[in-house]
Amino acid sequence: MSDAAPDFDVLVIGAGFSGLYALHRLRQSGFRTRVLEKAENVGGTWFYNRYPGARCDIESIEYSYSFSEEIQQDWVWTETMPAQPEIEAYLNFVADRLDLRRDIQFSTEVVGMTFDEQAAAWTARTGVGESFTAPFVVAASGILSVPLEPDIPGMANFAGTSLFTSRWPKEGVDLTGKRVGVIGTGSSGVQLIPVVARDALQLSVFQRSPTYTLPWQVRPFEPGELDEMKARYGEIRAAQREHPIGAARLSAFSVLLDMLASPPLKAAPREDQLRAIDENGILGALNWSDIFFDIDANRMAAKLYGEAVARIVKDPETAASLVPDHPFACKRPIIDQGYYQTFNRDNVTLVDLRKSPIREVTTTGIRTENESHELDVIIYATGFDAMTGALSRIDVRGRDGRSLREFWASEGPLSYLGLAVAGFPNLFTIQGPGGPSPSSNFVAALEQHVEWISDCLEYLRANGIRTIEALATAQQEWIDHATSLVAATVLLHPSCNSWYNGGNVPGKKRMYMGYTGGIPEYRRRCDDIATAGYTGFKLA
Template sequence: MTKPSPSRFDAIVIGAGFSGLYALHRLRELGVRTLVLEAAEDVGGTWLFNRYPGARCDIESIEYSYSFSDEIQQEWVWTETMPAQPEIEAYLHFVADKLDLRRDIRFNTRVVAMTYDEAAGEWMVQTQSGESLVASFVVAASGILSVPLDPDFPGMETFTGASLFTGHWPKEGFDLSGKRVGVIGTGSTGVQLIPVVAKEAEHLTVFQRSPAYTLPWEVRPFDDGELDELKANYAEIRAAQRQHAVGAARLSAFSVLFDMMAKPPLKAASRQEQLRAIEEGGVMGALSWGDVFFDIEANRMAAKLYGEAVARIVKDPETAASLTPSHPFGCKRPIIDQGYYDTFNRDNVTLVDLRKGPIVEITPTGIRTEQGHHDLDVIIYATGFDAMTGALTRINVHGRDRLSLADFWSSEGPYTYLGIAVAGFPNLFIVQAPGSPSAATNFVAALEQHIEWIGDCIAYLRDNGYRTIEALPDAQHEWIEHTTALVAPTVLVDPSCSSWYNGGNVPGKKRMYMGYTAGIPEYRRRCDEIADAGYTGFKLG
């Protein structure tokens, strides 16, 4: 029997989260015949899988949302200042239905391989079910935090209780009442999860590998009429958002960090000024100094002051000391929290500082560390992500001359041009790749710029008779030199810090700071300048 010819499309988009949905809509508007392939059963991306208790965005809802459609932003009703996971997932369902996107999305379809056909100038895309599809262009909208790190503790399979993973939380939820619960991990996920679990579990044991800096935050329902007033001013809000470095002009974890840089230097502050800062601002006051990001000595001073602020909240001195971070502030993603430190004053919460003795093994009845054994009914793994590159390196991507993307990024580092394209991989666009602003900005604001630039590029190629576009190696190298130079004078590259920003949280991953830190407006200016000049740094064929 003759094997059927593969289905053909102008473009294939991988992923149906925030980026993939907008990519489909934008390309459709341009008349590009597009198909989206999504491994999950529905839209949502990261916000579909991360249903753990307490999951929430750290950008205000009216800015962590699409700006391309005034109709959508006027119709959708946010209920809180910073949205929780269920509301964000519901929002993406609303958008998919409003724009009739589902008819061009294939769910439960995992991409396992992509091979570039040089002779035809096309991509052959293979799915887990064995189907082959062909497209002139591929837009990888596979997410920067879509691949959880699989924990690898000895004895995990022997545990007789329930094992839960924050990145794949059960859709139906899980009843933790009356349970002895252990949580491994105190990154952003753990900090959000722990206060919620503590209120439900009989006893919570937190296994902390690396203490986090957190920014206490008030999240509240909108007051009557407040959202209507904001919607009436959406044009001004969006204009301010586009001009802000992090794409969030209102309060967010990122905008607060940028504001800190305008403060007076810590090294010039008197002891009385330092104490006044934590008396008035708590842990936020400990960090709000202008030299903390650029001077490692000032950063260490801020860390010590932060510990003093924590000790004013956490009653047990040993626990407070264990909760004080030892890595530089700012080298990891900032975390917002709601009652995180107060949680450790509860009688049913125990902190295990793994710096004093790591986990030895998971046993049938709990977790054994070098400090002792802890009996548990449930273990929750909040162990982080293989960020930025993880989704694409798990697909067998081969470009020109059979170059493997995973091998290239593993050996050379996560190099890209503009955080959008990789030399040797023609007609492959990556949304928010390493070298883009994504990691240190409002993700939605950054992705909208990406999708619009990619759409305009494909339209330019079509209108001018080009079939292919490929990043040039020299331009790629210059771009990475530029992004690296931006962070060189900051604590972001301090060798003592291992985070998903630099890949240091993944064993064997090439370390390199993966974000673009000059801000979205400057990034947009550079991308537009390159496009206006006929796509300098690219080879068009």
């Protein structure tokens, strides 16, 4: 690196929820900031994942920024839980209202970043050969932004249309009268399948791993309902700040928390178990406190869940195939709007890949071990390389040329507070491993991260400090603490292969990657660290 002044004070990677707020907050603090975004517009995950049925599992008035009273009063949500088009439109509204685009360079993919120890600055390189320098980098690259591409023999040979939920065509796809196959029944698949089934001539669902769902009613706001809530926004936001998951109103996570106060399943007589599913269906099968800590109770709940599913799905074989064989709660809960009812349609077939694995994609469809399926369209809904995937795909080189990708691959996805990684000075990560985002309202969690990072940079500037770097000892202590919080739960059970623990990515080192102590406790710990002069960091 030359002796020339850096191009900017801070580089931000990504223009989704995190990147937009980071840019706004850093500009307010007087930092010359540039955002580098690989897409052609703002939105991040909500720009790319525009498949039919894509929706958030947090209520719209809480899955939104709280830092601007003007924005939260002026934006009009139409539904209780927002669908992808509305979230994308919201983020465009925010970008325009705050005049953020002038500091965002779109269609710019960062492929490498190198830290120069002498200059105490990062150089970011793009896919077209541009370079940008800044003392600090804020990685706002997302926790679910890198899709897992399946490695199925023959995928390139398919003569029909191949689609991926993670990069759905912006102009949409007409599936009317088509023979469609969907591979994957995680969150994307569960949301997508009921919508596709309404248009397709025939839908074949290729299920790799059955999933637990939470039945949900999403509805338009009644006249005056949103205005009434906006009038109480101060109260709503205050409740959010004190809530463990950062969502005080109804959400998939709040349902899980409520379950902790329910009776234990093991102590429930058979008649109470049956009454639970009589009265509450699928949710009643899972509403027991001991299933989070006792694997035997969890397996009992799975059987009860199967009984509840069998009351919805008419074909007994299909109903049995839809029952999960992994512990409930070890994966993120999925909101369900008619998912199981879809399998009662005459045009929908479930293909259980546990019984008949996929062997290849042919020119005309998919061949499993037992049969061939003729298809016009194949949709891949195959999940994400979560938490670490986005940064691992950039060649990040820290102190002494250390590779972040190789470090995480060999040592596991370690970080301090989810905010920084030892050996990589002046690099901040928003919602890195060890942060609260996997088990919380992402927007509430990211606002805390952005504000903490901005305050930290102001502190460094005011005190003439050039570098800040997480200590390896503090990093390990933090990960040990985060792991201890889930040690007694089913989250670490060997049968749980989740993006929470990296078990969904072949070769990825397994480790629970979230912080489950709740956002208020996390915020308190981060504030204490800052107040004490950034303990756990080396400042130079």
